[in-house]
Amino acid sequence: MREAIVTGGGISGLCCAVKLAEAGVRVKLIAPYPSERSQSVMAAGGINGVLSKPEQGDSVNCHIEDTLKGGNYLAGKEAVTGLCQQAEEIIKYLEKIGTVFTVDSEGSLVKRAFGGQSYKRTYFCGASTGKQIVSALVMEVRRFEVKGMIERHFWTFFHSALIRGEKCYGALVYNERTDKVEAIYADFLVMATGGQNSLFGKTTGSALCDGYAAGQLFLQGVELKNLEFIQYHPTTLETCQKRMLISEAVRGEGGRLFYVENGKRIYFMEEIYGPKGNLMTRDVVSREIDKIVKSGKEVFLDISFMGEKEIRHRIPEVSDLCMKYRGIDISRESIPVAPSVHFFMGGLAVHLNHETNIRNLFAVGECASIYHGANRLGGNSLLAAMYSGMVAAKEIESRDFEQETVDFSDTEAKANLGLKKMKDTKSQFPVMYIRDMLADTMGQNLGIVRNEEAMKKGLSDLDYYLSICDRLSFDSSVSMYTNYSLKAILTLAKATLLCALYRNESRGAHFRSDFPDIDDAFAFATIIANDEGQFKIRMDKEHSYEN
Amino acid sequence: MKIKILRQTLPNTEPYWEGFDVDVNKDMTIAGVLDHINYNDDIIDDTGKKTSRIRWECSCLQGMCGSCAMVINGIPALACETMIRDLKGKEITIRPLQKFPVIYDLVVDRSIIYENLKKINMFIGEYIPVENKKPKKREKELEHQYEVAKCLKCGLCLEVCPNYVNGNNFFGALFANDCYLVSSRNQSKLTEIIQGYEEHFGKTCSKAFSCMDVCPMHIPTLASMAKMNRYY
Incomplete structure (x- = not known):
């Protein structure tokens, strides 16, 4: 029987595991923590799709066009077409497995407007869509666990891929219970490890998504793509512990952005972009808010006119969050908002079938870069998480069985020796200190508006951290994983800065004050490869991936 | 403010209390306090020891997400939504959930769920x-x-429950709620689920309902129980 490892327990990983098991592929689902802890549960607003009875004028083609346009035509048309065409089936599937969607009095699914979309096509479960989907998928996974088709491994962290001769044979994982690295052999390895949040410290997302896997695979020869495209979500609320997301659903339900000048509310998005201004794409809204915030004014989001009853019905989670952390009653007061890092359009470069440049190594969900181009539309991430998991599973199912064993016991022994050596160092150097410095330098030098000087400063900081990283002693006050993951995370940060420096234009979420215009010479995906320590960047003019 | 934390180095070592003097403000959460202590090159306890x-x-x-479930001033709660302003007294005690094996400090293994x-x-x-x-x-x-599917599987309902010991037989409120969710969405499983419900919840629950007081998602466990009781 064919076997696959799926690394990551969020929606894309769960979906892929279920679809593999359905197809008779045995799955080892590797994730240190249960799926309830994954970032997927934080996805609030909804999932896009054109279903039967769409809004008048809407069509699947329109969804495709909006997605491509929202991403500044950097995503591949074929990939996006597949994504949008499958949306109806995906939403029906989610309903069938028990996702509790919000429905009207007739029992039909309700849709709301989302940014950058010509029509209302975002289906939702209150303001906790991701959580409801996770709850349904966890049960589906359990169905196959009981049958012995899926085996979940908790307290197990990805260490590296088993790669020889451009082909993948499984993974090395660090088991916290045994404090050892173990080789797990499999015919296929699927990465579903999420975005690289830790590059920026605290983001709107989960503290567990750190980008280690992408950085480590890059060190092992896997190509990365479009790293410079980082989505700042326009509306986040400052709280004592992080900036929290105020779902796009608020603007989808009619919420209006404004600032106050001479005692008068200025609805700036509507003034600049017309009546649908509040629902422009996230890159545009974030830049406009950023400009106002930098001029010293505060921006607010108002939904109070919706009334308490409707707010409780349509966006209860947003109302609760504002009250709990800031004491703001959104049925009476406006919400002070500013942009914050939210999503990574870039990641592991994958072909249409979600395979990387290494045979039998796949990537799905946010860690894979494929559908969103230079900017992602709200409601498309949940769709892409589900769709990518299905595509990878389907590809694996269709593959001929290649019975071939390669022995990696030397690699395993070497990895264990590496960890032991790391632990034997006596003096203490705080790994967390470097992680915090990394977040500071990335936040300062790779913000919403970028320029060469700042990015070069960031790069020189990164080079310094990388130069001392190998000489760091073991920090026994954090986990072994936190210790060994540092170098790959720093490497990923460096690759990100290099890609941002390379793209001398402004497109989507990548805005350069020194190159403020779009330039056709850069109308391609950025690919960065690690050629024995040399970072090589190219524009994917040959469309070697999906474009 | 004095923060006392029940610590443990490894799963098989003895737990011990350690105190910290921390500058807090009333709007901080306990998660913020823990971050604040950890966000230093050197971590110093209240005796000046590194x-x-x-x-x-x-x-x-x-x-x-339910990750940060712990016991704060004797009450099981999520650290990230427990505000200093809501806590009484001059010191705060924090300890790990005690109904699950401790891995280290405030981290426990909830796999049994x-x-x-x-x-x-x-x-x-x-x-x-x-x-x-x-x-x-x-x-x-x-x-x-919808409410029931919000369950975080954080374990707070089990920690506070007078009937839940170690999960060997009685499975607690989160289990009862899932019983309702599954049986309401697939009636063909009703008989099987009712049997499990009775065996691992119904016959033991003494109806203290403390689980509902601590649930961070405010899940209406009582309503789930009422529905399950109606089924059999």
Whole structure:
């Protein structure tokens, strides 16, 4: 029987595991923590799709066009077409497995407007869509666990891929219970490890998504793509512990952005972009808010006119969050908002079938870069998480069985020796200190508006951290994983800065004050490869991936 | 403010209390306090001794994932939504959940929750909901299912429960709620689920309902129980 490892327990990983098991592929689902802890549960607003009875004028083609346009035509048309065409089936599937969607009095699914979309096509479960989907998928996974088709491994962290001769044979994982690295052999390895949040410290997302896997695979020869495209979500609320997301659903339900000048509310998005201004794409809204915030004014989001009853019905989670952390009653007061890092359009470069440049190594969900181009539309991430998991599973199912064993016991022994050596160092150097410095330098030098000087400063900081990283002693006050993951995370940060420096234009979420215009010479995906320590960047003019 | 934390180096070592003097403000959460202690090159306890970083689990930091469940001033709660302003007294005590094995400091192993759900085949499989002709009733049922599906599996309901010991036989409120969710969405599993419910919840629950007081998602466990009781 064919076997696959799926690394990551969020929606894309769960979906892929279920679809593999359905197809008779045995799955080892590797994730240190249960799926309830994954970032997927934080996805609030909804999932896009054109279903039967769409809004008048809407069509699947329109969804495709909006997605491509929202991403500044950097995503591949074929990939996006597949994504949008499958949306109806995906939403029906989610309903069938028990996702509790919000429905009207007739029992039909309700849709709301989302940014950058010509029509209302975002289906939702209150303001906790991701959580409801996770709850349904966890049960589906359990169905196959009981049958012995899926085996979940908790307290197990990805260490590296088993790669020889451009082909993948499984993974090395660090088991916290045994404090050892173990080789797990499999015919296929699927990465579903999420975005690289830790590059920026605290983001709107989960503290567990750190980008280690992408950085480590890059060190092992896997190509990365479009790293410079980082989505700042326009509306986040400052709280004592992080900036929290105020779902796009608020603007989808009619919420209006404004600032106050001479005692008068200025609805700036509507003034600049017309009546649908509040629902422009996230890159545009974030830049406009950023400009106002930098001029010293505060921006607010108002939904109070919706009334308490409707707010409780349509966006209860947003109302609760504002009250709990800031004491703001959104049925009476406006919400002070500013942009914050939210999503990574870039990641592991994958072909249409979600395979990387290494045979039998796949990537799905946010860690894979494929559908969103230079900017992602709200409601498309949940769709892409589900769709990518299905595509990878389907590809694996269709593959001929290649019975071939390669022995990696030397690699395993070497990895264990590496960890032991790391632990034997006596003096203490705080790994967390470097992680915090990394977040500071990335936040300062790779913000919403970028320029060469700042990015070069960031790069020189990164080079310094990388130069001392190998000489760091073991920090026994954090986990072994936190210790060994540092170098790959720093490497990923460096690759990100290099890609941002390379793209001398402004497109989507990548805005350069020194190159403020779009330039056709850069109308391609950025690919960065690690050629024995040399970072090589190219524009994917040959469309070697999906474009 | 004095923060006292019950610490443990490894699963098999003895726990010990360690104190910290921390500058706090009333708007901080306990997660913020732990971050504040850890965000230093050197971590110093209240005796001036250099010590190690406090290990605790966190993911979302906004009450949506259940990672940071712990016991704060004797009450099981999520650290990321427990505000200093809501706590009484001059010092704060923090200890790990005690009904699960400690891995280190405030990190516990909650795998038993999932093992138990697996034992009872807790999955929907096929969607065959209980038919409800009246729209109002159908709406209420969906609302209830939505609330129940928000369960974080954080374990707070088990920690506070007088009947839950170690999960060997009694599986607690989170299990009862899932029983309702599965049976309401697939009526063909009703008999199987009722049997599991009775065996691992119904016959032991002494109806203290403290689980509902500590649930961060405010899940209406009582309503789930009422529905399950009506089924059999």
